[in-house]
Amino acid sequence: MTGGGPVRDIQVTRGESCWVGNFSAMASPCDILVETGDADETRRLTGLAADEAWRIEAKFSRYVTDNAVARINSASGKLVEVDEETASLLDFSATLHDLSDGGFDITSGVLREVWAFDGSDNIPSTDAIAQVLQRVGWHRVDWQRPILRMESGMQIDFGGIGKEYAVDRVAHSIREASSCSVLVNFGGDLCVTRAPTERPAWKVGIESVGGGQGAADTLIDIRTGALATSGDTHRYLLRDGIRYGHILDPQSGCPVTNAPRSITVAADTCTQAGMLSTLAMLKGSDAEAFLDAEKVRYWCRR
Amino acid sequence: MNRVGLRCALALALAILTGACSSMGVEPWERDILAKDEMQLTTDPVEAGIDDHIYFSKEASSGGRGFGGGGCGCN
Amino acid sequence: MQRPNKKSVSATLAAATCSLLGSGAPVPVQAEEDANWDFNTALLYYSEDNRRVDDYSFNILAKRNFVDDRVLSMGLAVDTLTGATPNGAIRQDVPQTFTRPSGSSVYTIQAGELPLDDTFHDTRVALSINWEQPLGRLWNTSAGFSGSKEFDYLHLGINASISRDFNRRNTTVSAGLALARDSWEPEGGTPIPFAPMLDVGDVSNKVGDDEKDVVDIVLGVTQVISRRMLVQLNYSFSDSSGYLTDPYKFLSLVDGATGDTLTRTPAPGAEGPSHEFRFENRPRERTKHSLYGQTKYYIDGKVLDASYRFMTDDWEIDSHTVDLKLRWPFGANSYLEPHLRFYTQNEAEFYAISLVDGAALPAYASSDYRLGNFDAITAGVKYGWKTKGGNEMSVRAEIYQQRGSIPSALLIGNQIGRETYPDLDAVIVQFSYLFSR
Numbered sequence: 001m002t003g004g005g006p007v008r009d010i011q012v013t014r015g016e017s018c019w020v021g022n023f024s025a026m027a028s029p030c031d032i033l034v035e036t037g038d039a040d041e042t043r044r045l046t047g048l049a050a051d052e053a054w055r056i057e058a059k060f061s062r063y064v065t066d067n068a069v070a071r072i073n074s075a076s077g078k079l080v081e082v083d084e085e086t087a088s089l090l091d092f093s094a095t096l097h098d099l100s101d102g103g104f105d106i107t108s109g110v111l112r113e114v115w116a117f118d119g120s121d122n123i124p125s126t127d128a129i130a131q132v133l134q135r136v137g138w139h140r141v142d143w144q145r146p147i148l149r150m151e152s153g154m155q156i157d158f159g160g161i162g163k164e165y166a167v168d169r170v171a172h173s174i175r176e177a178s179s180c181s182v183l184v185n186f187g188g189d190l191c192v193t194r195a196p197t198e199r200p201a202w203k204v205g206i207e208s209v210g211g212g213q214g215a216a217d218t219l220i221d222i223r224t225g226a227l228a229t230s231g232d233t234h235r236y237l238l239r240d241g242i243r244y245g246h247i248l249d250p251q252s253g254c255p256v257t258n259a260p261r262s263i264t265v266a267a268d269t270c271t272q273a274g275m276l277s278t279l280a281m282l283k284g285s286d287a288e289a290f291l292d293a294e295k296v297r298y299w300c301r302r
Numbered sequence: 303m304n305r306v307g308l309r310c311a312l313a314l315a316l317a318i319l320t321g322a323c324s325s326m327g328v329e330p331w332e333r334d335i336l337a338k339d340e341m342q343l344t345t346d347p348v349e350a351g352i353d354d355h356i357y358f359s360k361e362a363s364s365g366g367r368g369f370g371g372g373g374c375g376c377n
Numbered sequence: 378m379q380r381p382n383k384k385s386v387s388a389t390l391a392a393a394t395c396s397l398l399g400s401g402a403p404v405p406v407q408a409e410e411d412a413n414w415d416f417n418t419a420l421l422y423y424s425e426d427n428r429r430v431d432d433y434s435f436n437i438l439a440k441r442n443f444v445d446d447r448v449l450s451m452g453l454a455v456d457t458l459t460g461a462t463p464n465g466a467i468r469q470d471v472p473q474t475f476t477r478p479s480g481s482s483v484y485t486i487q488a489g490e491l492p493l494d495d496t497f498h499d500t501r502v503a504l505s506i507n508w509e510q511p512l513g514r515l516w517n518t519s520a521g522f523s524g525s526k527e528f529d530y531l532h533l534g535i536n537a538s539i540s541r542d543f544n545r546r547n548t549t550v551s552a553g554l555a556l557a558r559d560s561w562e563p564e565g566g567t568p569i570p571f572a573p574m575l576d577v578g579d580v581s582n583k584v585g586d587d588e589k590d591v592v593d594i595v596l597g598v599t600q601v602i603s604r605r606m607l608v609q610l611n612y613s614f615s616d617s618s619g620y621l622t623d624p625y626k627f628l629s630l631v632d633g634a635t636g637d638t639l640t641r642t643p644a645p646g647a648e649g650p651s652h653e654f655r656f657e658n659r660p661r662e663r664t665k666h667s668l669y670g671q672t673k674y675y676i677d678g679k680v681l682d683a684s685y686r687f688m689t690d691d692w693e694i695d696s697h698t699v700d701l702k703l704r705w706p707f708g709a710n711s712y713l714e715p716h717l718r719f720y721t722q723n724e725a726e727f728y729a730i731s732l733v734d735g736a737a738l739p740a741y742a743s744s745d746y747r748l749g750n751f752d753a754i755t756a757g758v759k760y761g762w763k764t765k766g767g768n769e770m771s772v773r774a775e776i777y778q779q780r781g782s783i784p785s786a787l788l789i790g791n792q793i794g795r796e797t798y799p800d801l802d803a804v805i806v807q808f809s810y811l812f813s814r
Contacts, residue, residue, distance in 0.1 A: 088397050095393040099386055165397070172400045194404075200767065203411060218410060219442075225406020266408035271394045272387075279386065294387045297408060327547025327601045335604055340680045340704050340712075341673050343599065343609055348417045348438050349773075351454070352807065356423060360779070360801065362722055362748055363696040365613050366669035366686040369536060369555040369593045 010050055012043045021046025025053040026061075026163050028187030032174070035181040035196050045178055049170045053186070056166045060089070060158045062109070069156065077152040087146045089158060089165070096161075096275060097138045103282035104275075105138050107150070108250035109157030115255075117246040129253040136250050164228050164274030167191050171226075171270070183222075191226035191270045206264050206299055218299055222266070228273035230281045231262030231301075247281045258285040266297040343367075414814045415440045425803040428493065430460040448509040450521075456501040461493035463799050465626040465744040466654055467731055467792060468492070469638055474651040478625045479564045480580050483648045491799055494625060496564070501527040515542045523557075532559045538595070547601040553594070560588040563624035570658035571738055574627060576649030582656070589619030605675035613667040622659040628744045630655050631731040636790030639734055655732050657743040665690040680704040694748065696722035711762035716775065718755035724748060730787045730796055746799050751781030757805065768812040775805040 010023045019042035021032040030053060032046045059067050068086045082090065096104040114124035114132050135153045142149040150156070158165075163186050171184045171191040181196035185204075192202060201221035206229065220227065230247070244255045259281045267273035276296055280287040291298045328336070335341060344350050344367065358364040395402065416439050423432040434456040441449045466473065474485045478496055486492045507521035520537040538553030561567060566583035575582050597611035629638040630653035643649030671684035682702040689695045699719045706712040725748040727741035757775025764770060781798030788796060 088399075092393055092397040095389065099389055099393075168394075168398050168400075172398065195407075201407070201409075221409055221411050223407040224404045225408055227408060266406050268391070268403040268406045269394055269398065271397065272390050275390055275394075276387070290386075294385055296387065297406070299410075326603075327544050328604050329545065332604050335675050336601060336607060338675075338680075341607065341675060343607065343671060343673065345682075345704075346417065346809070348419045348436050348452075349807065349809065351438075351452070352419060352421055352434070352436060355454075356777070356805065357720075360747060360777075361696070361720060361753065362690075362692075362694050362725070363665075363667070363686070363688040363698065363720075365593065365595075365615065366611060366667050366688070366698070367671065367684075369553065369595060369613075 008050075008054065010043065010046050012039055012046060014039075021049070023050045023053070025050065026057050026166065026186065028163065030187070031183070031185040033183040033185065033202070034178075035183075037178070037180045041178065041180065045174050045180075045182060048173050048177055049184065052170045052173050053166050056162065056169065059085075060162055062155070062157050062159070069158065072148060072150070073155045075150065077150070080148050082146050082148055084146075089161070090143055090148065091145065092161070092271075093158075094138065094143060096279075100279050100282055102138070102251055103249065104160065104278060105136065105250035106156045106158060106160065107138055107141060107154050108136050108248060109159065110135050110153075110155050111248050111250070111253055114253075115246075115248065117244075123244065133253045136253070160278060161271065161274065163187070163189050164226075164270040167226070167270040189226075189228045189270050189274060190222075192222055192224055195224050206262075220264075220266075220299070225266055225268050226270035226273045227264055227266050228270050228277055229262060229264040230274070230277040231260075245281075247278070249282065256282055256284045260287050260300050260302045262301045263287060263291075264299045265291065411813075413441055415442070415811070416814065417809070417811050419807055419809040422806040423803060425460065425801060427491075427802075428461050428495070429801070430458060430462060430497070430803075432459075433457045447511070448507075450505075450507040450509070452503075452505040452507075454501075454503040454525075456503075458497055458499045458501070460497065461495035462497060463746055464492050464494040465657060466492040466629045466652075467631070467638065467744075467796050469652070470795075472651070473638070474649070475654070476574055476577055476648075476650055477564075480575075480577060480583070482577060483650070485651075496625070499528050501525060501530075503532075515546075516540070517542075529563045530559065530561055532557060534558070534591075536593075549599040551595075551597045551599070553597075555591075555593040557591040557593075558588060559591065559619075560586060561620055561624060562586045567620060567622070567624045568627075568656035570622070571655045571732075571742075573630075574650045574654040574656070576643045576647040578647065579649075587620035589617055589621055591615065591617045607673045609669075609671045611667075611669040613665075613669065615663075615665040615667075617663045619661060621661060621663055622657060623743070623745055624656075626743065626745050627654045627656045628729060628742055629653070629731045630734050631789065631792075633733045633735060634790055636731070636788070636792040638731070653734070657745070658741050659727065659743055660692065660741050663690055663692055678706055692748070693726035694722055694724070696720065711760070714759040714761065714773075716755065716757045716759065716773075718753075720753040720755075722751065724750040724784065728787070730783060730792060731789070733789065746779075746781065746801075749781050749798055750784060751779050751798060753777065753779045753801075755805075761809075766812075768810065770811075771809045773805070773807050773809075777801070777803040777805060 010021055012019065012021045015033065019034045019037055019039060021042045023030050023046065032049050034042045034045060058064055060069050062069055064070060068082065072080050093106045110132055114128045116122060140151050140154065167184050167186050167189050168191060171193050174182050174184065175193040182193040183202045184191050190204065196202060201223040204220050204222055204227060206218045206220065245259050247256045247259055249256050263277045263280050265273045265277040267276055280291050283290045288300055339345065416437065419436045421434040434454060436454045438450060438452045464475065468489060468491055471488050472485055473492060474483050476483050503525035505521060505523040507519060509519040511517045517540045523534040525532040534555060534557035536553065536555035538551060540549050540551035542549050565580060566585055567587045568583050572582035594614045595611055597609060599609045602608055631638050639653040641650055641653050665688060667686055667688040669684065669686040674681045684700045686698040701717045702714055704712050704714045727739060727743060728748050729742045730744055732742060755775055755777045757773055759771055759773035761769060761771030779801035781800065783796060783798055
């Protein structure tokens with residue numbers, strides 16, 4: 001490990017009872033835990049994982065200047081033809097927009113121009129929000145696979161599904177490449193490739209809300225499936241004692257009121273887990289009721 | 303070691319500790335080894351309790367790590 | 378705008394995800410909160426040589442971790458003691474007969490033998506409950522009850538402690554307080570201090586029951602030294618007041634020149650002691666101070682646990698204890714842990730071998746070997762392993778040896794050369810099983 005070296009390196013270390021490969025992607029530490037493999041196998045699988053994670057990051061990150069998302073965002077009202085993968089993500093986003101009655105909206109990213117969730121008390125004015133809302137709304141987007149046309153000034157951002165999608169894609173690659181049980185963990189959004197053989201389950205901790213120096217609060221045994229967490233522990237604004245979480249309602253332009261501090265959902269795939277926790281957050285005070293009605297296993301902290 | 307000597311030793315030990323304390327230690331991400339079960343101060347509380355009870359019954363001293371032990375009619 | 382949901386959100390989402398990922402139906406998720414209870418159980422066998430004490434014990438500690446680092450612990454220990462313990466009298470070249478503590482019969486010790494009383498067949502049950510609760514990020518508190526019962530002894534106690542972290546949790550300062558009220562209901566009653574041992578059926582030397590109060594205070598600092606090393610320093614204060622004497626122990630009343638025990642004849646038709654014995658008497662107050670330091674040091678996969686304790690009290694006993702353990706892992710799933718403990722103490726101020734007939738009675742006197750001058754060594758090894766189900770088992774075997782000496786000033790006449798500290802040899806065998814449910 002050298003200071004100032006390239007961010008794009010992989011490390012393989014011996015963990016408590018498994019091998020761990022790690023790298024950084026999508027602003028998260030990414031761990032690949034291999035149950036029964038060895039250092040070489042772990043390096044191979046971590047390499048596969050990193051390649052796929054970095055590919056997705058490069059293709060869909062809003063920080064890269066000439067990738068698929070950048071081409072869409074700089075089209076200024078003109079038609080854009082997208083590839084298969086991007087089309088699938090757009091289809092998915094459209095379904096989610098419907099399913100959430102407009103709560104989930106990949107065009108709502110521009111609201112970050114007025115909301116900077118840095119722990120300060122800079123709440124934007126109603127006028128500022130109204131201005132930005134002119135450029136928000138999936139209904140303003142004309143999407144007929146594979147052609148997309150957005151009004152000028154609008155932006156799409158896959159930040160709300162990118163990480164969970166990457167976890168599932170990586171898990172799929174690893175599943176095809178190895179019969180070992182592997183836990184793919186991108187900063188708390190995780191998936192198990194196949195059931196472990198030497199232990200009843202993988203143990204994962206949900207970080208306690210409000211600090212605790214990373215001490216895990218709740219320990220979850222996961223054998224198959226995935227977990228994803230939505231929460232405002234690190235990104236929020238605080239003014240007059242009121243805490244504004246970072247999940248924004250695209251229709252009001254303001255943070256969802258009375259959302260839980262953190263929700264962790266267990267589902268068959270990381271994408272489903274991530275979407276369910278996001279949808280629950282959007283319901284604010286009805287988050288738990290929504291998840292109960294859907295018969296979903298979740299852990300919620302208010 | 304008489305009472306005064308004991309008090310001096312105690313005060314010195316605490317002074318050294320508190321003086322050095324603020325610069326010693328590790329960052330939260332460096333706690334991997336310290337988090338291991340075998341690195342806890344009392345690895346097995348039942349075994350520690352058994353030993354404390356045996357030595358309380360056979361010797362004139364007790365406790366140290368925690369409370370005085372005892373609660374038994376064997377001494 | 379609400380729309381009637383013909384399908385549930387989950388079902389629609391599942392289908393949409395399937396299209397997105399294109400990898401077929403996933404395996405259904407199995408995720409559940411971790412096992413709620415951790416159990417730590419142990420079986421102990423302790424045995425001293427020369428027909429002395431045998432102890433079999435079963436221990437169990439159940440811990441439940443709640444969200445937010447709250448912990449409930451409950452412990453149960455059951456001990457069965459059998460065997461004999463020195464009664465405090467010196468050896469003689471003739472047989473000696475003693476009245477049992479109950480006052481209802483006698484027992485005889487052969488010439489030259491160390492007098493042992495085997496009255497103690499007792500079962501002890503001990504219970505404890507403890508609740509630990511953090512207050513905010515840096516404070517932690519705990520409170521608990523403890524109680525134990527034996528045939529002739531009852532202990533009731535409460536304890537509480539509080540701690541706070543500093544320096545990015547590298548330093549922890551803690552304080553604890555424990556209060557106990559223990560009561561004796563000895564077989565036959567507590568003897569009047571220095572009362573003579575009487576014939577069977579005569580209980581005029583015994584009174585009723587008695588009790589003692591104990592206050593314990595512990596102040597401690599724990600400090601992380603480095604990634605591999607942790608240190609703890611504790612100061613303890615303990616004050617006991619009340620009945621601190623052992624109601625079953627006594628001293629021989631001896632001739633000032635020969636050092637031999639005075640003989641005695643029981644009343645006509647009665648059974649009783651063959652010699653003169655006087656019940657012991659200890660102060661009704663004892664204050665102890667201890668300083669304890671411990672370190673855990675990780676070297677290349679092995680963990681060294683080293684501690685030192687110094688104790689001093691107002692009975693003029695000073696003791697030093699050094700304890701060393703090295704946990705040596707081998708393979709992925711097992712470890713070996715050798716253990717060495719050194720202990721030394723000097724005798725109490727009122728420790729005596731016998732009482733001299735005709736001399737002024739001291740304020741306090743006891744010949745209990747546990748208040749004497751001795752060194753002790755424990756040496757053993759523990760072997761532990763992880764089972765297939767992820768649980769832990771271990772077995773340890775140790776020997777414990779006490780070797781003492783009697784200060785020559787305490788020996789008179791024929792006692793010199795004949796009377797020696799009752800050296801102790803014991804084995805300790807323990808089997809442990811740790812599992813979660």
